[in-house]
Amino acid sequence: MVTQDKKINELWELIKEVPDPEIPVLTLTDLGIVREITMSDEKVEVTITPTYTGCPAMKVFEEDITAKLNESGYKQVSIKTSLSPAWSTDWMSEEGKEKLMKYGISPPMGSSDKSVLTGIVKNVPCPQCKSTKTELVSQFGSTPCKALYQCSDCKEPFDYFKCI
């Protein structure tokens, strides 16, 4: 059993190195989409939860995880998708949020439930000049997880990783 736990830890460490195909500064564990890893005999099962139902990156997530584990000697890998509990930006790691900001994407603010009620999120900080005088341009951005904002001070348009 001890060796089993050790292997699971090793698997988590390996998966930590897999980058998000669309936002490569984030890893899949920063995003919080990897929910569980189990192992029986030589079979590894990784449970992930989709960020957005139609997100085309989900297929790539699965392939990248499988490839990563395969090359580290785990040959029997299956990926299970779990819908409930639904993925929430609340699961994103603090480290992940910092990395996003540096990358030029404003990280999700506050808790997901609140933003659904109040609608438009205000005072989203500009990743360039850190001003909070910013405006929503569109609820929908270049990928399903982002909204488009513009900074009123430095005028830069930027992506905001929206809360869900």
Added chain:
Amino acid sequence: MDNAIYNYALRMGDTCLILSHRLAERCSNGPFLEEDIAMTNISLDLLGGADLFLSLAAEVEGEGRSADDLAYRRNERQYYNHLLAERPNKNFAHVMMRQFLHDALLHPLYTGLKLSKNEHLAGIAEKGVKESAYHIRHSSMWIVRLGKGTDDSKEKLQDALDDLWTYTGEMFEYNDEEATLAKDGVIPSFEELKTTWLKTVKEVFNEAGLEVPKDKWMATGGRQGVHSEFLGHMIAEMQYLPRAYPDAKW
């Protein structure tokens, strides 16, 4: 096989799929770039929902078919989408009106379905309710904006409402099978959904200065596989590739 769940999953999956495709047809025709992106994002969310519902249908059926098989290997008479979803794209106001009438149903529907005794349906809804909140916020914003815009935008919007209203009755139709599902707490009650839906649309139309059409004859048939002349053409295009190259992988 559980016929009731199978049929409900098809009804929902087909409606999401067909509306998703209609929005995808609008890609690159948005009034400006951000709106073009918004509509294709919503299209993608609906496609994701369709995939989940059709996967569930395929699983319940247990004949080894996949969601893709259901989407690409059925003919129009085997589609059970709401007629509203297949109405062709006209102008932007028309597209937004169709979207709003649908969103005003889908959001409360997912809210209710989250509590389903069927854990698959509850899981789909838990995911969908978050996404559909963005959709309804988006389309209702446009209804108010176009309604309070120019005479032209308001007229186009009112025309769209008058045209599409006929197709809203069917969204709340249910048969004995669905009545049982609702009674057993598997799906939300159509009566209650209708009340919520009416309240939402009346509120938004009121703010937009639109006139709610008087109750009139409502079109029906989608749920029996009887569609308008527009669905066949759309499906022909949608299914072309998988039908021409049945086992293609990419």
